[in-house]
Amino acid sequence: MDQFHLIIVTGMSGAGKSQAVKVLEDIGYFCIDNLPPVLIPKFAELCVKGGERVRHVALIADIRGGQFFDAMSQALQELRKQGVSYEIVFMEASDKVLINRYKETRRVHPLALHGRISQGIAEERKRLATLREQADFIIDTSSLKTSQLRDILRKRYALNTGRKGLTVTVVSFGFKHGMPIDADIVDDVRFLPNPYYVEEYRHKSGRVPVVRDYVQSFQVTQTFKEKWFDMIDFLLPNYEREGKSQLVIAVGCTGGMHRSVCMAEEMYRHLKETGVDVSIEHRDLAKNDVEEDAPGYEGEDA
Incomplete structure (x- = not known):
């Protein structure tokens, strides 16, 4: 002791x-x-x-x-x-x-x-x-x-308590429900192609593989991911160096069901693979008319 x-x-x-x-x-x-x-x-x-x-x-x-x-x-x-x-x-x-x-x-x-x-x-x-x-x-x-x-x-x-440095929470949300008040970084992905307008995907969440594949099938999505990941990878060590211990990255689309969920899952996976202490939350997913959902990267890891 x-x-x-x-x-x-x-x-x-x-x-x-x-x-x-x-x-x-x-x-x-x-x-x-x-x-x-x-x-x-x-x-x-x-x-x-x-x-x-x-x-x-x-x-x-x-x-x-x-x-x-x-x-x-x-x-x-x-x-x-x-x-x-x-x-x-x-x-x-x-x-x-x-x-x-x-x-x-x-x-x-x-x-x-x-x-x-x-x-x-x-x-x-x-x-x-x-x-x-x-x-x-x-x-x-x-x-x-x-x-x-x-x-x-x-x-x-400094104590040897096993604590990690910066912890990150990735939150998906819908702008029509308001932005998360505790967000440090807010990313608006409403410019990405919207699965809502594809009848087959309308009631499926952004965690369902076919919806996820649809969103990521566009070059604009791939270009955004590359630049987005690069920016976050640059920011995290600098935030940590300045003493920040918690960071909330909020990703928003219109309703918080398709694009924001999909992109939040991608960011979660990316940060997890790079060794960041990260968790994910889909704040507004349940507020939508979701008929089909699937485990995200976090569920698959578990």
Whole structure:
């Protein structure tokens, strides 16, 4: 069983602590925002007793805790007595950058409720000086992009959980039923020849082999597939490099029964063959008058 490990993310207000915890959550950590330090030892004890369910935890503890934050030194001492493995990540940035961030977001600094932001920052640095000295890892976000912060944290704290990188869902749909609201990429295939106008295929889905063969018998379909697959193959590693963990590719035709179903199945098969973690969904197929359907590539794989 993996040893329980706790990451305490702290530091200057506006330095990116919340963003850091979001990254840690994405890579498998159980995360809590602004837990009062006085509660950290008890929380760690509960996690340890919880067995393998919670082995890697990250939490934010910062000046927003007010007087509770003053108990941090005692909390850390208690963790050491308990034998809890922990690491302090201290986030900071230059005064100029912090001031600009507060002005851009129009937020109020927790230590400058009725005064200047610069005064609040100075007071916060003073209060956090001792904790900064105890930090295991200091990150200055003054000139870091979000993607760079993500890379830093992933390289240091990646877990061997068996998780894959980017997961893809291919969804077929009909435009007359509305576009999927969670789609990242929407491809309109209404320009392809429509089996609906062939009486023999009208009530057969795009998964039925004769309908699939009909749609793909046209040169325009083959040309589209080649360019489409090439574009998606180019995009996926770039999305993953930027830290995207989930991608929804929506493929639409008029009703979501023939062309979109057929093309979604083709994309699913292509991505499956190239080793992508992919699933498929035909959102609007059942909304049509379907008299004949057949297992798609996913069903055949099963």
